[in-house]
Amino acid sequence: MLALEKRPEHSQALVYLSPLIALILTLAAGVVLFFVLGVSPARALYAFFVYPLTSAYGWAELGVKATPLVLIGVALSLGFRAGVWNIGAEGQLTLGAICGGAVALWLYEVDSVLVLPLMMLCGMLGGMSWAAIPALLKTRFNANEILTSLMLTYIATLLLSLLVHGPLRDPDGFNFPESRIFGDSATLPILWAGTRLHLGAALAALAVAGTWLLMSRTLIGFQIRVVGQAPAAGRHAGFSVNRMVWFSLLFGGGMAGLAGLLEVAGPIGQLLPTISPGYGFTAIIVAFVGRLHPVGALLAGLLIALSYLGGESAQITLNLPLAVTGVFQGMLLFFLLACDVLIGYRIRYRSLARMRHD
Template sequence: MLQLVKRPQPSKAMTYLSPLLALAITLCAGVVMFQAMGVSPGRALHAFFAAPLASKYGWAELGVKATPLVLIGVALSIGFRAGVWNIGAEGQLTFGAICGGGIALWLHRAETGWVLPLVLLCGALGGMAWAAIPAFLRTKFNTNEILTSLMLTYVAILVLSLLVHGPWRDPGGYNFPESRDFSESATLPIILAGTRLHLGWLLALAMVGATWALLARTLVGFQVKVIGQAPAAGRHAGFSLNRMVWFCFMFAGGAAGLAGIIEVSGPIGQLQPSISPGYGFTAIIVAFLGRLHPLGVLFAGLLLALSYLGGEAAQILLGLPLAVTGVFQGMLLFFLLACDVLIHYRIRPRRRMSSAAA
């Protein structure tokens, strides 16, 4: 049997090597799994990892899919560092789409340059407004934010449903549940001709940079790190926990709201009942997979986005049911998470009984 021994210091090398090791293990496990299912492992792994990126369009789609994951993931990581458990980013995304989308519908005749910035701003503000509810309840009434933010997600989705089934329907759309198409001036510009890659991807990258700067260079970033690692020390230093809760919720809510309005004013182009296949929840994995570090979150977002594209390719090229993708994706995540143990621990043969190994 093997045993974990804590390293005196986190291993720098393993910080970079562990994801590669995890990928190698995933490939091996994938070979076994696909072989067992009677699918050619070579073709299956090709479909998952190579086929989606075989063209310029594919690379652009990776950016499109990763945009909301990175944008939300990176913002959530601040809160998770500080111990603020906002798991309702999906609701904040939805409410951002509602607020920004509402402005876009209201101004559908306006054809000036300021419409898009205004729409994006309202999207971010909408996300912040929805995030303000759990923040207020937590700071004022001590109400656990896990429950409130999660429950408010369902409420936000129902609000969107109410609007697109009712007052915000496209007047020329035979009462189907979708709004009119956003005007050109409320639509995100494409940044790579012949693809769907839109301005939102640059905003996501900017968010990564901004968050990195926030953590590395600002007092707020310092407070986040201190409160996360030692709340008592934070209190001693006079940092207000309530202010921190508000900051984390506003930061993540704004980013999630922005992600929501980016989805509807970018690739979707209108409001409809379903605007996100759970990006707000997936972004939580992305945040932790990226070890709550902005650059890590960027890579994690891209990897997860690739696994979704790969799942589609596996269905199209090999006829593998979606269920297989879920299993494979789960395995990939398990290995990635497990291999991170090597950053802080060494593995050595067990000498005596210890409670450390399960």
């Protein structure tokens, strides 16, 4: 019989190995999944994980898809460390897109280098204001932030739909529910000519470095780590839990809002009824696979971005449904959570007779 035995100390090596083991197991499960779907697993895995990276364009697209995932994943890592469960990043992303996008439409005629910075600022503020609601309800009324932030996501999606059907609709757009296409001064500069890789990728890299400094070098970063690992120690040290809730949610909301704005000012270029294929939810997986560490979130963000690209490529070349991507992402998180047991425990083989003897 296999039995779990508690390790005297947590294994640091396995903290980093666990995502790799989980990835291998996910791929193995993928082989089974493709077999069931009646597709050659070798061809499917090639289409999913290799083909997207065989062209320069593919690498640029990887950066485009990774940008929102990394931005939000990094911010959620910080919050999850503090034990603040912001599940509504998708809604905060939407609000960022609405607020920043509204600025772009309001300043449609204006040609100035200040338009983009103003849009980014408003996008962040939009995301932060949406995240402030669960923060207020949590600190003031003790309402569970998981449920409130998630409900606000549905409201945000409806709000976006309402606006692109009404006030923000393109006046010359034949009543299609979409806004005008943003002007040049409201569109992000392209970093790599001939691709869609935009300034946002650089901002995401900056966010990784910035959050890493914040977590390792500042007092609030220290408090977050203490409260996350040992809540009792945090209380004794007099760290305010409410402050942690506010900080985590506002930080997450700001980053998600920025990510939303970058999507509409970058690859999309206008406001549409749907602007994200669930980046805000997938970023939760990014945070966990990235071990709740900014640099980890960067790597995990790239991996998950690849799964999005792979899904599209498999849809085109093998006619596989796009939903396979979601299944892959869910499986990765499952296997990761299962592998994480190895951090605190080891597996020992014990004969049944011995177990009875014990």
